[in-house]
Amino acid sequence: MSRASTLAVDGGDPAVTIDDPERWKRPIEAETEIVTDLLEAGAISGSGSGFPLEFEAEFREYSGAEYCLTVDHGSTAIESAFYAVGVGPGDEVITPTVGYIGAYAGALHLGARPVFCEIDPKTLLPDPADIERRITDRTAAIAITHWNGRVCDMDAILDISDQHDIPIVEDAAHAHASEWKGEHIGSVGDIACFSLQGVSPHGKPIAAGEGGIVTTNVREYYERQLSYCHLHRSGVNDELTLEPYDGLDWEVLGLKYRAHPLALGIAKVGLENLDYRVERRLRYRDRLFERLEELPGVRPVWPYEESETDGLYGGLKVVLEPDELGRSPEVVVEALTAEGAPVRGPGFSYMEHRRTIFREGYDLWGRGRSPIDGEFCGLPAYEGYQEGDFPISEALDERVVTVASYIEPEEGFVEQVTRAFEKVAR
Structure with a gap:
């Protein structure tokens, strides 16, 4: 047998001889130009006006969504989305065990208990039938992840949402350009969250170091996000038109999760290509x-x-x-x-049910106050997950x-x- 046909592990010649196959280069010159322009203009802080507002409008048009808000990270995008749909203490949020902690950590810190579900063995995405089996009267949201840009079964999941009146929070950190039936993710469901983490070509589809985006077609969700995390946003009081948010001042609820304009400059170049x-x-x-x-x-x-x-x-x-x-x-x-x-x-x-905090429980705020440690705000005693729970x-x-x-x-x-x-x- 020739060396070419013998397995390399057995001493043959390896089949792959190209060590660094990627020939695409990110357009650093374009990134440098836009960042330099922002630096020279002193436009390196703020939201709701100038370049940050322009970027939100550009991504809103690309996604097809009614509303778009930029934030400082993908994880805070998801946290603000959970707040927007009303997740709070004593609630449950269903999410796949083949997932990522950032997809539901925001709900946990808002006082909700993650409830894990199985995946579809064909697509490796959340199994709609298993999601529905795990719904209780405490389920406040279903959190799905479009892994590697592969879109979840949106027809089935949105049908579950409609039947049970439970909002869907989409972790679309990998799915900026993904589509369902010709519609961009970001405009299909209730509220979608994108990450700008990393550097192209190995970072998120639009990579800008750090940053996040949230899109929705629901005005109520958009205004709740604004009130939650956009301290000192220009024109925020004009944007808050619904009760009770219209009664807040421009410091809203005090959190500042705004995106950095320089990151959005890099993101604009990524969106263009x-x-x-x-x-x-x-x-x-x-x-x-x-x-x-x-x-x-x-x-x-x-x-x-x-x-x-x-x-x-x-x-x-x-x-x-x-x-x-x-x-x-x-x-x-x-x-x-x-x-x-x-x-x-x-x-x-990642396999979320195998994390120590979900096997053994965790006293999140101390003194026995935790959605994953004992009883909490109407939640039954936390039992923890075991190997074999998700065969x-x-x-x-x-x-x-x-x-x-x-x-x-x-x-x-x-x-x-x-x-x-x-x-x-x-």
Whole structure:
């Protein structure tokens, strides 16, 4: 057997020889120009006027939402969204265990108890049927995450929302350009939250260091957000038109979660090239997945047919079938890595019910005052989660692999990665 056909882990030549495949470069000159202009103008603080207001209008138009508000982080965007929909002490918020603490931490700190749910094994996104099974008279919100830009089943989830009169808070930190039935995420559901964390091309789809965006079509939610976290926003008293917010002064409720104008300057450049990067990244995904799905024991995770993903953050997901491969996922990943394939795993990055605070409980504010430690504001005694509580998610955690994705990969890179999978699958 030739060295090229022998597995690299057994001493053969690796299939992937291109070490740094990404050829797309972020437009630093454009970022520098807009940041310099803001610095020279002294426009480096404030909200509700000038450049920050212009950016909100631009993203509002892009998303198709009625209202848009910028904040300092994606996590505070989600916290303000929970406040906007009325989450408070003694409530429950349903969210997937294959999730992220930032997607529900805001609800926890507002006094609500996270209630985890299973994922759909086909898409690895929240399972609408399991969400509905976990609804109680204490459920105040359903918090979903569009992982890696893959959009959740919005038809089913919004139907649950309508039937039970429970608002949906969307963690869209990975989904700035994602769509459901041709409509941008941000305008489809009740309220959507975006992150601007990181640096392109490896940060969030629009990356500006730090920052966040919230969009909604509900005026009540928008005004509650303004009152919650936009201290000293220009013109805030003119924007607050509904009771009881119209009675607040310009210091509203005292929190200042405003976005930094310099971050929004960088974000504007990212928004301008977002669609190009998405189109190129999806082209890479399609070429790779169409080859991988021909292999035994390798199942690429596609989005729902009704949606399109932006695919710009967190990589591509592939589920391994050890019975077909005849080897454990750990052995398969080791072999793929030896071939030079850009993979990591097996396993999800996060499994929320396994966190210590949710297994053992946690006295959040001290002196026995916590939604996840004993009884609290009408919530029953907290019991904690155990291994085996989420058999579908836990089983998939043993088999899911993340494959890095690229905007403009070096010529021949897709073929090399495909060859790595082919060798290992064989």
